[in-house]
Amino acid sequence: MDRFYATIDTIQCLTDAGFGVYGAVMKNRARLSEDIKNQPKDLRKGESLFYCPSNKDILFTIWRDSKILHLVSNIKDNKTSEIFRRQEVKDSNTGLKTIIKSAQSCPNNVKNYSKFSRGVDYLDQMISYYSNEIMSNNWYTSIFLHLIEIAMPHRFILYQNSQGKNLKYSEYRKSVVESLVSDMKSKKDAERFRSAMIIESSEEPCQLQYNFKTYCEVCKGNGFKKYTSYFCGTHKIPVCIL
Numbered sequence: 052m053d054r055f056y057a058t059i060d061t062i063q064c065l066t067d068a069g070f071g072v073y074g075a076v077m078k079n080r081a082r083l084s085e086d087i088k089n090q091p092k093d094l095r096k097g098e099s100l101f102y103c104p105s106n107k108d109i110l111f112t113i114w115r116d117s118k119i120l121h122l123v124s125n126i127k128d129n130k131t132s133e134i135f136r137r138q139e140v141k142d143s144n145t146g147l148k149t150i151i152k153s154a155q156s157c158p159n160n161v162k163n164y165s166k167f168s169r170g171v172d173y174l175d176q177m178i179s180y181y182s183n184e185i186m187s188n189n190w191y192t193s194i195f196l197h198l199i200e201i202a203m204p205h206r207f208i209l210y211q212n213s214q215g216k217n218l219k220y221s222e223y224r225k226s227v228v229e230s231l232v233s234d235m236k237s238k239k240d241a242e243r244f245r246s247a248m249i250i251e252s253s254e255e256p257c258q259l260q261y262n263f264k265t266y267c268e269v270c271k272g273n274g275f276k277k278y279t280s281y282f283c284g285t286h287k288i289p290v291c292i293l
Contacts, residue, residue, distance in 0.1 A: 053171065057123060059109065066108050066125040073164040076123045081111065091119050097155045101129040112160045120161065128159045177204040181224060203227070267291040 052061075052074030059082055065072045078088075087102050094100060094115040102111040110129065112122040134157040141148050178200050207223050210216075263280070268288040270277040279291035 053168075059123070062109055062123055062125060071124075071126050073122065073124045073126070073160060073167065075164065076121050078121055081121050081123070083111070087111075087113075091115065094119070097157070099131060099156070099158045099161075101158075103127075110160070112158050114158050114161050116155075122158075122160055122164055124160050124164075126160070126163075128163075131156050131158050132162065133157070134162070174201065174204055177207075177220065180220065265289050 052072055054075040054077055057074035057076045058080050059076075062072050062074060082104070083102065087100075090100055091113050094113070096115055096117075099112060099114040102113070103109070104111070108125055110124055110127045112120075112124065112129075114120050114122070133154045135152045136155055137150055138153045139148055139150055182200075203224060204220075206227075207220055210223065211218065264278050267275075267277045267279045267290055269290055277291050279289055281290055282288070283290045
């Protein structure tokens with residue numbers, strides 16, 4: 052959980068609902084006691100401090116890296132493990148810079164938080180690939196379409212995990228859209244092809260000409276609203292090409 056949204060009340064609510072949570076929390080929202088607030092100042096890089104409040108459902112992890120990180124979780128794991136960081140070292144004699152790997156102690160809660168974070172950023176990235184922003188006078192239409200766009204990447208991940216298929220996201224979206232409109236398309240096509248036969252079966256053939264964009268009179272008479280840029284010079288009405 053991002054530090055902007057993480058609070059003690061939110062973590063407690065998710066704990067009561069049975070969800071496991073890792074979240075970075077702001078220092079002013081941590082509700083730490085006065086003696087705990089001053090202890091992180093004495094921590095050296097790589098050192099950590101664990102604190103469990105009175106309700107014993109939440110564990111605070113305070114870890115110093117380049118900055119002090121305050122992490123809250125309802126998964127009680129006060130163990131640490133080593134991580135390797137790349138460090139640039141400059142030789143004082145030659146002035147050459149070399150990169151070495153140095154071991155550093157890190158709490159397991161911090162490692163798990165880094166592993167499962169950035170989910171919102173990844174979701175925004177997936178949505179931006181195929182943005183479907185439709186201008187509408189009805190505000191609820193835009194909200195409904197945005198909710199579909201949010202649900203699509205989640206369903207794509209679940210589909211890959213369950214089926215074990217390495218499918219592209221664009222191909223998955225195409226298959227979902229085709230399955231949703233297959234029944235609707237077959238019903239509407241039957242009516243539109245039937246309405247088009249009124250023009251095609253007449254004695255005089257249509258002479259198509261370009262015209263300004265307007266509604267097709269044949270489809271309009273059968274209850275459909277379809278734009279067209281063609282005009283029949285024989286029947287003097289705008290028609291669409293099916």
